[in-house]
Amino acid sequence: MNEIFSLLETNKLSRTPCRIEVLKxxxxxxxxxxxxxxxxxxxxxxxxxxxxxTLRCFLKEDVIHSISLDGGEVRYALSPHTEVAHSSHHVxxxxxxxxxxxxxxxxxxxxxxxxxGFMAESFDLLxxxxxxKCKK
Amino acid sequence: MNEIFSLLETNKLSRTPCRIEVLKxxxxxxxxxxxxxxxxxxxxxxxxxxxxxTLRCFLKEDVIHSISLDGGEVRYALSPHTEVAHSSHHVxxxxxxxxxxxxxxxxxxxxxxxxxGFMAESFDLLxxxxxxKCKK
DNA sequence: TTAAATTTGCAACAAGGTTGCAAATATTTT
DNA sequence: AAAATATTTGCAACCTTGTTGCAAATTTAA
Numbered sequence: 001m002n003e004i005f006s007l008l009e010t011n012k013l014s015r016t017p018c019r020i021e022v023l024k025x026x027x028x029x030x031x032x033x034x035x036x037x038x039x040x041x042x043x044x045x046x047x048x049x050x051x052x053x054t055l056r057c058f059l060k061e062d063v064i065h066s067i068s069l070d071g072g073e074v075r076y077a078l079s080p081h082t083e084v085a086h087s088s089h090h091v092x093x094x095x096x097x098x099x100x101x102x103x104x105x106x107x108x109x110x111x112x113x114x115x116x117g118f119m120a121e122s123f124d125l126l127x128x129x130x131x132x133k134c135k136k
Numbered sequence: 137m138n139e140i141f142s143l144l145e146t147n148k149l150s151r152t153p154c155r156i157e158v159l160k161x162x163x164x165x166x167x168x169x170x171x172x173x174x175x176x177x178x179x180x181x182x183x184x185x186x187x188x189x190t191l192r193c194f195l196k197e198d199v200i201h202s203i204s205l206d207g208g209e210v211r212y213a214l215s216p217h218t219e220v221a222h223s224s225h226h227v228x229x230x231x232x233x234x235x236x237x238x239x240x241x242x243x244x245x246x247x248x249x250x251x252x253g254f255m256a257e258s259f260d261l262l263x264x265x266x267x268x269k270c271k272k
Numbered sequence: 273t274t275a276a277a278t279t280t281g282c283a284a285c286a287a288g289g290t291t292g293c294a295a296a297t298a299t300t301t302t
Numbered sequence: 303a304a305a306a307t308a309t310t311t312g313c314a315a316c317c318t319t320g321t322t323g324c325a326a327a328t329t330t331a332a
Binding site for chain 4 (some may be wrong): 150152154155182183184185186189190193208
């Protein structure tokens with residue numbers, strides 16, 4: 001809980017019920033959640049718009065980050081608050097069995113060669129397969 | 137144009153005006169287009185639902201593939217019709233200057249190491265930066 | 273505790289995703 | 303080539319999401 005308060009303070013965000021709930025929910029869920037899932041878990045305490053704006057706000061401050069799945073579905077997860085947190089390199093794993101998305105910590109990692117003239121600045125890698133729990 | 141007809145035939149899809157237009161549009165645009173962009177380029181000849189269903193149909197047959205961008209925006213591009221076409225490994229480049237998405241042909245390419253128990257089956261890599269045209 | 277700054281809930285609207293169904297069009301069969 | 307069959311279209315309809323403005327409520331600062 002303290003962790004949540006300091007997350008807010010660090011980013012100069014006021015400590016409002018909705019923000020606290022969203023952060024608690026994301027922290028509890030080990031995996032990334034969609035906006036609908038977050039609302040569902042929080043219950044009916046806040047207006048849809050409020051949750052929406054809360055997420056926008058967290059995204060802007062990099063408290064959370066978003067992951068775009070295949071059909072365009074977006075999920076949100078707490079950003080790792082390490083020094084490399086603001087790095088724009090993200091690796092995620094989508095389990096097609098349990099539908100969960102995990103953030104994968106990424107070591108040094110080479111992107112494939114690009115055609116001449118292209119300049120890479122960041123990347124997002126979405127690996128798909130079956131996760132620890134679902135692998136049989 | 138023949139290419140488009142054979143694309144349809146190969147996939148046992150009937151040769152209807154909307155399908156032809158969508159394929160022509162995607163072929164002409166060197167880069168991936170959103171559904172709205174496709175509709176815009178085609179003009180007002182078809183119902184929104186028709187274009188929507190046309191895309192679903194092409195996706196199912198793997199005539200096109202979709203790319204999910206950062207905020208959840210989805211774009212569509214013709215699938216490469218090589219032998220590896222149905223491979224589920226995709227590399228795309230998003231230019232944050234001109235907003236274009238390019239399919240990048242990918243050579244052998246190693247995904248980063250995963251935590252124990254995770255089994256990768258495919259991946260999607262979205263590289264961001266500036267493209268050939270926009271690089272200064 | 274009051275004043276100032278932010279955040280919330282609500283209304284409202286645009287756009288996207290999706291389905292059912294009858295009419296129109298394409299393909300197949302005779 | 304025409305008729306029969308199978309598909310695809312357009313339209314209505316409905317739900318979800320994204321997004322904004324604004325006044326009321328809440329939080330933070332003074």
